Amino acid sequence: MRRLNLKNLTAALVVAVSFALPAAAQDASGPILFTNVNVFDGVNEALIMNANVVVTGNKITSVSTEPLA
Numbered sequence: 001m002r003r004l005n006l007k008n009l010t011a012a013l014v015v016a017v018s019f020a021l022p023a024a025a026q027d028a029s030g031p032i033l034f035t036n037v038n039v040f041d042g043v044n045e046a047l048i049m050n051a052n053v054v055v056t057g058n059k060i061t062s063v064s065t066e067p068l069a
Contacts, residue, residue, distance in 0.1 A: 031056040039063055 032055045039048040041063075054062040062068065 031061065033068060 034053040034055070036050050037053055039051045039053060041048065048063065048065065050065065052062075052064050052066070052068045053060060054068060
């Protein structure tokens with residue numbers, strides 16, 4: 001029978017946590033604020049530089065060059 005040593009156990013835990021964290025990160029219950037991003041709106045040729053973008057659920061709800069809290 002093969003015994004797990006501390007190194008193998010640590011590696012197994014790292015792998016397990018790395019799969020669990022992305023799933024947990026996707027369960028955001030409120031709006032998410034992205035700061036200092038460049039936005040292409042599909043209408044104007046110029047980018048909106050250093051914008052703040054709020055995403056609620058799976059929709060962009062606000063884009064602003066002013067600080068959003």
